[in-house]
Amino acid sequence: MSLPQPVPPSWKDLGKSSNDLLGKDYHFSGTSLEVKTKTPSNVTFKVAGSQNSQSNAINGDIETKYTNRKHGLTFTQAWTTANALRSQVEVENTIASGLKLDLATTLLPDKGSKSAILNAAYKQSGVHGRATVDILKGPTFTADAVLGRDGFLVGGEAAYNVTEGKVTRFATAVGYNAPEYAITLHGLNNLNTFSASYYHRVSVDVEAGAKAVYDTKATHGGVAIEVGTKAYLDSAAFVKAKINNAGVIALGYTQTLRPGVKASFGLALDTQKLNEVSPAGPSHKVGASFTFES
Structure with a gap:
């Protein structure tokens, strides 16, 4: 008799380990600040703001x-500072075990624009499925599912336009997850874009990963490749580094100053344009992020 299978990741989380390694904690596009507080009655307040280093635009939300x-x-x-009102209601494990429903709405009073998206997710041993209905646009119906057994994963996604009566987007993926490493292959954008990602926890203090993307419709041709690593200096600090085939190197440093206070710094350098010595120049970027949580 086989053992119960764990719940596999959702479609959007396939390849998450590699995506997080290569995409998170690189704060080089400006300066951001985030403050979180929580009351004894389980109410959480978050204030976030960011300034883009290129446009100097400031965006924020509460x-x-x-x-x-x-x-x-x-x-x-x-x-938000764009005068957008967002609301979301989530209900989980109430109607049925493993079922989560949520309704997300957005209203822009200045433009008279609004959206309403209904999501449903169901997860049990060996299966994780989701369905999304964009009520006001189309309407469109999107569904995805991931099946998992003994570390092997297979998933697919499809979007259907109800008004036009046709499938507008489809994708598929396969992968394998182990405690120390993960491999994921994606066929996206109606199988016009293919990606392969790899993640490896080399040791307790070191992680490494890589991702390759090939777009059959890209005019430049070739494969975009990115490799990166993460190393923990101690229990309160870590550094990250990555480089892509375009010659752009990115560095990140994150330090927990005290419980609930975290600072992150990032730098991106275009090695093909090192003569532009200013980090604030168009080819080089620098930034910082500060997070306070209580």
Whole structure:
């Protein structure tokens, strides 16, 4: 008799280990600040702001989230500097075990624009499926599913336009997850774009990963490749580095200054344009991020 299978990752989380390694904690596009506080009644407040180093534009938002774990209910309300009002209601494990429903809405009063998206996710041993309905646009229906057994994963996604009566997008993926490494292959954009990602936890303190992307419709041709690594200096700090085939090197450093206070710094250098010595120049970028949480 086979052992119960763990719940596989969702479609959007296939290859997450590699994507996080190569995409997170590189703060070189400006300066950002995030402050989080939580009340005894399970209400979380978050204020976030960022300044783009190229355009000097400042964007921010304030968010309130209430969680009732007993009834599996979460309500989130946010207001941004673009005067966008976002609301989300989530219900999990209430109607059925493993089922999560959420309704996300966005309203832009200045433009009279609005959106409403209904999501459903179902996860059990060996299966993780999701469905999304864009109520006001199309409407369009998107569904994806991932099946997993003994570390092997296979998944697919498809979008269907109800009004036009046709499939507008489809994709597929296969992968293998082990405790120390993960491999994922994607066929995206109606199988016009292919990607392969690899993640390896070399040791307790060192991680490494790589990703290759080939777009059959790209005018430049060739394969885009990116490799990176992460090393923990101690329990409160780590450094990250990556380089792509275009010769751009990115560095990141994150330090936990004290419990609830974290600072991150990033730098990107175009090795083909090192004569532009200013990090603030068009080919080089530098930035920082600060997070406060209580």
